[in-house]
Amino acid sequence: MSHVHIIEEVKKRGKMIDGLTDQLLPIAQPEELYLASRHLIEAGGKRLRPAMLILATEAVGGNVQKVLPAAFSIELIHNFTLIHDDIMDQDILRRGCPTVHIKWGLPAAILAGDTLYSKAVEILAGVDAPPSRIIRCLNILSSTCTEICEGQWMDMVFEGLPKVSEAEYMKMVEKKTGVLFAAATSIGGILGGCNEDEAKALWEIGRITGIAFQIRDDVLDLITPEERLGKERGSDLMEGKKTLIRIHALKKGVKLDHIKRGSSDEEIEAAVQALRDAGSIDYAMKKARKLVAQGKAKLDMLPDSKAKILLKELADYLVMRTY
């Protein structure tokens, strides 16, 4: 199945929020702080989370124009977490560009992330919607950010553990990645005027497909050539990240501890082949596809609409994408 259609639909919505950058995140003083804050946003990104927020609004018959600042806000939160995570994971490349701490230094990167976070709250608080709905969304956004911190913490702690269970991995990626997708879809619904049951379903759809997205991300980190990946290939392996793939491989007796920062391309390639041979990559993909099926099933409670079909297509795309 071709994904050209859904990619175009996502891009269309991504462009809507890109058009808001100069208005909602203008380059103020000190200029370099704002350039650093905007760096990753301008370097690219698929705008999946804002697109999902907008699609959720469409799916409940809401006003898309009014939720665009909220969609922009979700993308800022995403980029805030990327900037800080890149510091913690010592990543040097993102979206084909040097990471913020590499280009501007550590203090600047901390502040650039903090600034995006503040702006996201400010922008969401200013959305044109009933105050009680805005407060609900701010509650979702802030508790989501707390969970992202918890998830990132777990991710780092797991690196140093000899063994992590699949259940622990699932809890970690739910927090690290799932909840922000969940925040996107539920905020899109709530600001679009949905009822309580729809808000819950939209949360679940975002949460489940977000986890599937992360599993696919872990796979892509292994199988995608660096120039397409936009970051170092195999960085998860080198950092000892306890991905679902690695957890499966460990059970199968695959040895990976020799892969470290500075390992050669050949060593990475051999490790990836070992993971393939052990069926670990297939195992993870099977899990991701199962999650997507669950997520899509949750969508059935929403009234039929073009947006609902697109959300299903998008869920499929999240685990089939090649970058």
Add this chain to the structure above:
Amino acid sequence: MSHVHIIEEVKKRGKMIDGLTDQLLPIAQPEELYLASRHLIEAGGKRLRPAMLILATEAVGGNVQKVLPAAFSIELIHNFTLIHDDIMDQDILRRGCPTVHIKWGLPAAILAGDTLYSKAVEILAGVDAPPSRIIRCLNILSSTCTEICEGQWMDMVFEGLPKVSEAEYMKMVEKKTGVLFAAATSIGGILGGCNEDEAKALWEIGRITGIAFQIRDDVLDLITPEERLGKERGSDLMEGKKTLIRIHALKKGVKLDHIKRGSSDEEIEAAVQALRDAGSIDYAMKKARKLVAQGKAKLDMLPDSKAKILLKELADYLVMRTY
């Protein structure tokens, strides 16, 4: 004039919010993340910002019990900025304890700060007040955080500049320190039910006295013994911070560039004596006292109350305190 009275009044209000820690910032999972987040809060602090928020509520006849979570939230924001600033400034000691990045490492300190930030927004969004007033306060809080980032950025950039004007310093400390005091007093008023003019006056009082507080802080960094200061004495000098004192001294021809990280106590003492002799410390204190007088004058527009008297006493205390 003795400040025992106002110190006791501040402490009384500080204890009100300390009692909320286990309820509003419970030690959840992963436990270490929450221990790191709570570290500086539990290490001490004067609770000046929450006390000012509560006093502002009292001064406009609002319900103190209802604003306590907002006061707690302001203290979280303060501690979030301390954790991240300590990383950027490479400070190792705060409130007599190792800083968070020294005790838990850099990634943990970034996440601990981010977590406090999220929790602060979450808690403020949950205050028992009319939704439109809550949104207004969230707007104030988030734009305040943006300004704090701008101020911290300026502070760091200034370290590397040969010369900074007094006007530039004033703008920097307004952002770095003044606006959080302003957020405290105005949020206290707004949640307490004040009118627009009162909110503006409370903002100004917080802003001006916050700047005065920072100037006094710069002075204390020089003249307070380390065991009382709770952090390295003369750290501003060593980092090349462009304080009002240094700006004045540079104009008077005082040489300070030889003071660096690792300078001996004797070198610091000699530099401080040179600053005294040049009248630079007196100059800064005179400026701080003038600001406090301006701030107190703004309070006259509020109806007479015990809280109004206390806010005036507190303003005086901010520039007379010895730690």
